[in-house]
Amino acid sequence: MSDIDSQDDSNMSADDAEKPSKDGHIGEQSVSGPGGTPKTSLLEARDPDAFDKPTLITTRSRLAKDFRFRVMCILTACASVLILVFLLGSILGAGIPTLSWTLLTGTPEPEPENAGMWPALMGTLWVCTMCALITLPLGIGTAILIEEFTPRNRIARQVLALIQLNITNLAGVPSVVYGILGLTAFVSMFSLFDNSDNADGPSMEVGAVYYDQFSNVASDPFIDTGDTEAEERYFLFPVETRDAPSTVPKTGMLAYENSEGGLKEVEIIAIDPFADDAPTDADALSRTIDSTSDPGRISEKQWYYLRLPFGRGVVAGALTLMLVILPVIIISTQESLRAVPGTLRAGALGLGATPWQVVWNVTLPSAIPGIMTGSILAMSRAIGETAPILIIAGIVYIRSAPQHLMDDYTVMPLQIYNWTSRPQEEFHNIAAGGIVILLAILLTFNAVAVLIRHRMQNKLN
């Protein structure tokens, strides 16, 4: 060891002294080419022995280079950590004092002290859950097709290559562009369908039940009820579609009434105020309807209520976010599928597995940790995405959590954006509080996913 060290030292002093001339000769040598006779005067002037004795790079200079590089790495790492600490510190400093139960569970109010982000929180949950349910099967399926079921046919392979090129390019498109695409493709669906907000057009919808609502005659000023007083009640008649003609009530018909235990059936009495007299019995009177009055058409929507076009609802938002994260999920899934050793596939094929059995039993289980990492990153991006939602949803003043897939909604980043753009200082502070909540949700989400991934990885190895 000591022998080598001393050799290095002696070499280094010579090395330093000769450095400029040597640099020149190395450059010239590569120009004249190996084995070629040197022609320039500069080369002729050089010591011919240098050809045969390659100069050693000393251990010390290599270690110095190593040290410099390590210091550089530490500095860059420190810089990024410092920036993160500063950002987090300022957000936490402003946000934590404003954290309160009201901020979490309240609705957006004009007064900052009463304002909360519950609708935005629920909106984020609805949109991102929908988005994950749509995007993960679609993205992972596409990646499996491209990676595992590459066709033998040349034209089909070229089509797949074209799709691949598109996916790679789409990953770099700014998300606001996807917002505009989502507006055209999902919100208005290229105006292919009549807007169902417009009552006189046909609409395709599922998950909604329509009722005609009548009030009883208790508050009707034109009907003489004598001395009998009746409490105000409302009765519902189910109708087939939203555009069906209004129900004409007749005595003896059964109507629904909202009561504590849900809908209750009630037999009603219908009278013509110009022809008939109102019953004088209090119970009968409370079930009496003016048959000439116009009902109100109301609807009860299930959580899966869907109609075409999607409008500015949760589904349109989820589909637009799908556009944003689909390329990311496809590419990361492809990468993790590629990382599965081909010998495993060959092993399974050699045992007589069909291509699908290979994918399902061997390739996918091995690739799942990688696929999950990509999906977590993509979903985190979806949770934080603002620009496309701003274009798609438009409205930010939403006072209730979404009730069904077509409901108006807002998401947390949008609510935060809304608060920061107000002039009052207090709103800026609760915006910081909102950011803290958003960060907490993101971190929880990631932690759970990392935990699941670890479990799976341990199971595999």
Add this chain to the structure above:
Amino acid sequence: MSSTITSPENKAGSQLRTQHDPDSQMATVHMRTDKPHTEPAEKDATAIVMEDLSSWYGSFQALKSISLNVRKNKVTAFIGPSGCGKSTLLRWINRMNDTIHSARATGNLHLGDLDLLASTTDVVDLRRKVGIVFQKPNPFPKSIFDNVAFGPRLHMKLRRNELLDIVEWSLRKAAVWDEVKDRLHAPALGLSGGQQQRLCIARTIAVGPEVLLMDEPCSALDPGSTLAIEELMNELRDQYTIVIVTHNMQQASRCSDETAFFFEGKLIEMNDTQSIFTNPANQKTEDYISGRFG
């Protein structure tokens, strides 16, 4: 074939030698000749017939008009320098070359009545009949039990105890049962290289193949594991037709009945292993086995 897997005679007869004394490596050849052959009637039956088989990767011709027969219940060794086409030939026998888009073949290749090159051949069923063991041990990242049960689960609906029987029989047959019986549900990747390769052999025979293809099964293993696998081939030959590709000529001479020598995509010579190694007909064969090239 599933009946052979579960039959009790097989289980009883699968007590394999596990001693690893240094002499047995030398003695293998003699021990084999001493052993009485169980089915003399089928001694010369042909399992695989190749006639004028040529194969290309794109425009590169890897095999040039190969004609040979592989005999049933024998160990046939393919030897030759790297790139001579022996692995390509092996991979045509169970159509593993289908995974390579540019690979194609002409000529005749039959396993019994089955035309192996026909596009109508059910490759999934073919690979159940013709198992393959690769150069590098490639157990799935699952438990030892699940590795062996993988193939049977693909092809058969089995109850838990039937599956257990198959797994035990296969592991015994592959001479790895005693080492893993107490940790069947431990990850297969925790085994040593030699154990992993024997596990892969167990996995392959668990499906009940007729033919076992071995693509340099010992080139990634230490001498001890190599010996264990060579002994295993001796045990298995009674039930399977074995084709082994090897770079190791000692291995070919130790454990094969017939040897085929390939060079630059052509079959140079095929004969009894003893004749090939003691009295080769072709000068190239002699040069290769005596180590003058390759």
